[in-house]
Amino acid sequence: MQLVLEKRTERSNTIALVSPLVAIGLTIVTMTILFAVLGKNPLLALHAYFIAPLTDSYSLQEIAVKATPLVMIAIGLALCYIANAWNIGAEGQFLIGAVAGSWIAVKTQGTDAGVWVLPAMLVLAAAAGALYALIPAICRVRFGASEILTSLMLVYVADLFLDYLVRGPWRDPNGFNFPTTAEFDSVATVPLLIEGGRLHLGSIIALLVVAAAAILLGRTIKGFEIRVVGAAPRAARFGGFNANQLIILTFAVSGALAGLAGIIEVAGPVGHLQPGISPGYGFTAIIVAFLGRLNPLGIFIAGLFLALTFIGGEQAQIAMKIPLDVTKVFQGILLFYVLACDSFILYRFKLVFPNRQVARGTG
Amino acid sequence: MELVEAIILSVLAASTPLLIAATGELVTERSGVLNLGVEGMMIVGAACGFAGAWLTGSIFIGALFGMVAGTLMSLIFALMALGLAVNQVATGLALTIFGIGLSGLIGAGFVGERITPAAHLAIPGLTEIPLIGRVLFGEDAFVYFSIVLIIGVWWFLYRTRAGLILRACGDNHVSAHALGYPVLRIRTFAVMFGGACAGLAGAYLPLAYTPFFIPGMTAGRGWIALALVVFASWRPGRLVVGAYLFGAVTILQLHAQGWGVGIPSQFMSALPYLATVIVLVLLSRARTGGSTAPAALGTVFVPDR
Numbered sequence: 001m002q003l004v005l006e007k008r009t010e011r012s013n014t015i016a017l018v019s020p021l022v023a024i025g026l027t028i029v030t031m032t033i034l035f036a037v038l039g040k041n042p043l044l045a046l047h048a049y050f051i052a053p054l055t056d057s058y059s060l061q062e063i064a065v066k067a068t069p070l071v072m073i074a075i076g077l078a079l080c081y082i083a084n085a086w087n088i089g090a091e092g093q094f095l096i097g098a099v100a101g102s103w104i105a106v107k108t109q110g111t112d113a114g115v116w117v118l119p120a121m122l123v124l125a126a127a128a129g130a131l132y133a134l135i136p137a138i139c140r141v142r143f144g145a146s147e148i149l150t151s152l153m154l155v156y157v158a159d160l161f162l163d164y165l166v167r168g169p170w171r172d173p174n175g176f177n178f179p180t181t182a183e184f185d186s187v188a189t190v191p192l193l194i195e196g197g198r199l200h201l202g203s204i205i206a207l208l209v210v211a212a213a214a215i216l217l218g219r220t221i222k223g224f225e226i227r228v229v230g231a232a233p234r235a236a237r238f239g240g241f242n243a244n245q246l247i248i249l250t251f252a253v254s255g256a257l258a259g260l261a262g263i264i265e266v267a268g269p270v271g272h273l274q275p276g277i278s279p280g281y282g283f284t285a286i287i288v289a290f291l292g293r294l295n296p297l298g299i300f301i302a303g304l305f306l307a308l309t310f311i312g313g314e315q316a317q318i319a320m321k322i323p324l325d326v327t328k329v330f331q332g333i334l335l336f337y338v339l340a341c342d343s344f345i346l347y348r349f350k351l352v353f354p355n356r357q358v359a360r361g362t363g
Numbered sequence: 364m365e366l367v368e369a370i371i372l373s374v375l376a377a378s379t380p381l382l383i384a385a386t387g388e389l390v391t392e393r394s395g396v397l398n399l400g401v402e403g404m405m406i407v408g409a410a411c412g413f414a415g416a417w418l419t420g421s422i423f424i425g426a427l428f429g430m431v432a433g434t435l436m437s438l439i440f441a442l443m444a445l446g447l448a449v450n451q452v453a454t455g456l457a458l459t460i461f462g463i464g465l466s467g468l469i470g471a472g473f474v475g476e477r478i479t480p481a482a483h484l485a486i487p488g489l490t491e492i493p494l495i496g497r498v499l500f501g502e503d504a505f506v507y508f509s510i511v512l513i514i515g516v517w518w519f520l521y522r523t524r525a526g527l528i529l530r531a532c533g534d535n536h537v538s539a540h541a542l543g544y545p546v547l548r549i550r551t552f553a554v555m556f557g558g559a560c561a562g563l564a565g566a567y568l569p570l571a572y573t574p575f576f577i578p579g580m581t582a583g584r585g586w587i588a589l590a591l592v593v594f595a596s597w598r599p600g601r602l603v604v605g606a607y608l609f610g611a612v613t614i615l616q617l618h619a620q621g622w623g624v625g626i627p628s629q630f631m632s633a634l635p636y637l638a639t640v641i642v643l644v645l646l647s648r649a650r651t652g653g654s655t656a657p658a659a660l661g662t663v664f665v666p667d668r
Contacts, residue, residue: 005448005665086452139640144647148399148452149590153636156583164629286456325467325578332461336443339454343447347665 005343006350016345020291020298023337024305030333031326040320048319049312049330059315061198063307065269068206069094069261069278071303073285075213076254078294082217084230085247089136089151090258091282092158093129097259098266099162100128102273105188106170106181117187121263129259130252132158137251141244147251155282163275170273180274190268202264207300209257214296226250258282279310280328287335293342306331370614371498375506376572378610380405380564382509384588385595385602386516387560392592393520394553395533397661398440399455402585403462404558405565408433410470412566413576417473422481425570426505426563433562434555436462441554445547448663459585467578474576481505481571505567512560517599529553533657536664546664561585583636590639594646596655612638 028046035042053059073090080087101121108117136151163179172182193199217223229236229243236243261281266273288306292299313327384401391398411432416425436458443454481503484490489500520526529549531539536546564584569576587609595601616631 005446007665007667088456135640139644139647143644145640145643146590146593146647149586149593150640150643152586153583153590153639156636157633160629160633164627167629168627283456283460286453287460290453323468323471325464325471328464329461329468330464332457332464335453335457335460336439339449339457340443340447343449347448 002352003349004352005347008346008348011345012348015341016293019341019345020293020302020338023291023334023341026337026341027330027334030337031330034326034329035322038322038326040322045316045320045322048316048322050308052315052319053308053311058198059311061194062311063304064203065198065200065307066310067303067307068200068202068268069265069281070285070288070306071206071300072209072261072264073254073258073282074288074292074299074303075209075296076250076257077285077289078292078296078299079213079217079226079250080254081289082230082294083226083243083246083250084233085137085140085250086148087133087136087151087251087254088148088286089133089153089155089282090254090285091278091280092151092155093132093255093258094262094265094278094282095155095158095162096132097125097129097262098273098277099158099165099262100259101125101263102170102181102184102266105184105267106273108188109182109185113185113187115187117185118190118267121188121267122260125259125263126256127259129262130256132259133251133255134248137248141247147247159275162273162277166274172272178274181272183272184267188267189271190264198269200264200268202261202268205260205264206303210296210300217296222249258285284310284331287331287338290335290342291338368494368497370618372501373617374607374610374614375498375502376610377613378606379506379509380567380572380584381588381591381609382564382603382606383505383512383567384561384564384585385591385606386509386513386599387557387564388588389592389595389597389599389602390516390520390529390560391553391557392660393533393597393657394529394550395536395657395659395662395664396444396550396554397451397455398437398444398458398554398557399452399589400436400440400458400462400585401455401557401561401588402581402583403459404433404436404561405462405568405581405585405588406466406579407436407462407469408562408565409568409580410466410473410565410576411562413473413476413478413569414469415566416478416570417476420478422478422504422570425478426566429562429566429570430559431562433558433560433565435558436562437554437558440558441551445550445554445664448665450663451661463579470576470578474578477575478570480574503571505563505571513599513603520599530657533659536659536662540664540666546666550664561588564588587635587639590643593656594642596646597657609635609638 032042035045077087077090101124104117104121104124136147139145139150140147166179166181170181172180190200190202225241226246229241229246266277270277284306288299288302292302309327309330313324316322317324384405388401408429412425412429415428416422440454440458443449444451483501483503486500490496528544532546532549540546565581568580591605594605612635616634620628620631
């Protein structure tokens, strides 16, 4: 008796709907076991992770703040992945966007520059992120180099470049030698939505991005081209769609969104440029994109959920001394389960009895 | 003279983890499977390898721990990508994200601890020969093993029937299946071999390269190993050249930092990563008339019955 995979005659819409929920359920079961292994009370730990952050206004706002970069980056990545272009260097594009936008903030510091500063920062950050993402895209289209490896390598380069700037030319002279720029001026800061709260304008921008992506993918010819190039490259060629052009386009858009997310994070919740501005948003966004099944609305929900795990992870660390790495393990396991459950949209298990089949075949 | 010897020694040391990890990935990819989780398997191998050596006091057992950990990680990949026909790129990324978290969890208790690093060979009379003595006869066991490994893989792939079958699976899984070869089983073994090598390569870092464990100590070496396989056009001979070349770039930037060249250290540290990008571009460009990659690389295979 053997368990084998068999292709379904048509994709199962029921499983497409329930699969993310099953994946989350399985992840929670696995985490319960992991907490028990770590010697923590699983129920208390799960409460700290998933319930506690939902019970006070500060944490709720913090979830929205964390979800903002995740959703923005994941929307861009989803466009790439739908077109079958693998941008996994969003972390680098995020950092380069943060650096480029900070350049204006640093240069105008202490001057009487007006309200144009923040808009200029956002535009420059998006442009820089797009240009940085174009490097792997052009290497792929022009020279056939794997965009997976080149985009990932550029993450390390961006990280080192940021490190150089805040330890060298941009270091705050009054910063006690800490590797950070001076605190940005108020004209270079993303305004808060609620006075004294955490929620900032960036979350509104993220919502607009979600809406724009939903329209692009669902209602425009470009969106249709992106989907066809990814799902049926041969059909796309016959249809006269230029696959290379779409790779360039999706990389540029995702780079721009990652760059924008980068400057919003720096000019918003962080307030200055320093190393470690991202707890791996660029990589977590990959999980968000898949959990949200590459669909803008799905990504919005998935972004909120993964932001919850970040906040929950921090609270669990403070309250129960659970190491922060548990959050990364959690996110990795979640991605495994999401991918595994999604497999059953297209396939199903079948029991086969090899011996009997052979017997029938010969007899 | 002594400086030249020191540089060669450090290049060998820096190249060895790249060579071991890339050798494993080469076999995996030759069977038609693209496992992007090398970085994740390496870092878990590093954490488990250090834990094993610290607990038992034996470098050998540490290395075994690393290999077993890498193999177990690769089994998760095999279950997903081969058993459930999940997209290999996405699964590999998941493996890396998971591995980085898991290694932090395992290694947390060992940060700050030190062990005695792997012993170096010492043959009286031979190891003292100037210039080549320590290079040839004064390395640690990992360095010698990496050479044996790559020669063994070359012999296996090109001189044995099993190697031919493995390459057939990588080039055309439908034909291999039609001929009656168990494609998925062969690929599973290839993935496990890749995992064991990545785990060992990771374990090399805290057991021989630096005698302690720090989270994230693989620092992208798994990704560079993946690039090396492309660089080598999936051939073992070129892999050796590539690995030592990259080791040399790593060491070059370290020495340049030491000599106080007026370039910021971060720019020098970025060199190996930039070199990878440039090499990938130059190489992909040089290849005209089709790719040298295994034809079925990264494609899903579900046997029809």
